[in-house]
Amino acid sequence: MATYIVGDIQGCLDELKLLLTTVQFNPSHDQLWIAGDLVARGPKSLQTLRFVKQLGESARIVLGNHDLHLLAVSLGIHRVKEKDQTAAIFSAADKDELLTWLRHQPLLAEHDEFVMCHAGISPQWDLATARSCAQEVEQILQSDNWHWLIKNMYSNQPDQWLDQLQGIDRYRYTINAFTRMRFCFADARLDMECKLPPNEIDNDQLMPWFDLPSRIALDKTVLFGHWAALEGHTSGTEIGLDTGCVWGGSLTMLRWEDKQFFVQPAL
Numbered sequence: 307m308a309t310y311i312v313g314d315i316q317g318c319l320d321e322l323k324l325l326l327t328t329v330q331f332n333p334s335h336d337q338l339w340i341a342g343d344l345v346a347r348g349p350k351s352l353q354t355l356r357f358v359k360q361l362g363e364s365a366r367i368v369l370g371n372h373d374l375h376l377l378a379v380s381l382g383i384h385r386v387k388e389k390d391q392t393a394a395i396f397s398a399a400d401k402d403e404l405l406t407w408l409r410h411q412p413l414l415a416e417h418d419e420f421v422m423c424h425a426g427i428s429p430q431w432d433l434a435t436a437r438s439c440a441q442e443v444e445q446i447l448q449s450d451n452w453h454w455l456i457k458n459m460y461s462n463q464p465d466q467w468l469d470q471l472q473g474i475d476r477y478r479y480t481i482n483a484f485t486r487m488r489f490c491f492a493d494a495r496l497d498m499e500c501k502l503p504p505n506e507i508d509n510d511q512l513m514p515w516f517d518l519p520s521r522i523a524l525d526k527t528v529l530f531g532h533w534a535a536l537e538g539h540t541s542g543t544e545i546g547l548d549t550g551c552v553w554g555g556s557l558t559m560l561r562w563e564d565k566q567f568f569v570q571p572a573l
């Protein structure tokens with residue numbers, strides 16, 4: 307039994323399958339954890355959803371911003387972005403099953419030794435707060451009220467966590483932290499604009515969410531994706547797995563038990 311965690315697939319299913327062959331993944335006793343953004347710019351977004359869904363209990367996924375965007379498109383709230391290759395999903399015979407399955411995936415997944423989410427854990431949260439905030443949003447996403455949530459989730463405000471946040475403000479902060487965050491300001495406000503690698507920013511007010519000095523320490527390693535410009539990141543307590551396969555980089559997979567990385571260059 308081995309646990310494999312992979313970064314953003316974004317429809318790059320061929321690279322994923324090559325990695326699974328490399329590691330001799332066996333769905334009857336191994337687990338594949340996927341750090342979100344299953345779909346978007348890559349050529350096989352529809353096939354990726356089908357492939358991961360049929361893995362059933364042997365796959366654990368969390369939602370990324372592109373996955374949530376797909377749900378927004380399905381409701382007519384947004385249109386398919388020009389560069390996304392997701393249109394085929396909306397004319398597929400199994401569209402409803404796939405989207406319903408996607409909507410029932412969490413924002414945070416937990417292993418005995420690590421947690422996985424798409425962008426990261428808010429530097430203002432301990433693990434208990436992260437868990438309960440994730441659950442609040444997941445419950446709505448899985449309810450008949452999910453249209454309301456998706457329709458109202460698009461805004462960068464509030465950009466700072468307060469325990470007393472309520473309703474959509476609270477859910478929006480939660481969604482933005484788990485699925486969109488990269489840099490924070492020194493006071494822990496989330497910046498939603500900058501996508502550069504940390505060593506290229508000339509704004510000394512911004513720092514990666516995981517480097518914020520006031521960040522609450524967590525007792526588990528955080529595995530995340532979303533930030534291709536990091537080109538992977540390993541510090542011991544945070545491991546970034548997005549190495550930009552869809553941008554011509556590579557797909558990175560970590561075997562948790564022996565901490566071995568497997569890298570498949572983009573085809």
Ligand SMILES: [Mn+2]
Binds near residue numbers: 343424
């Ligand atoms: Mn993302």
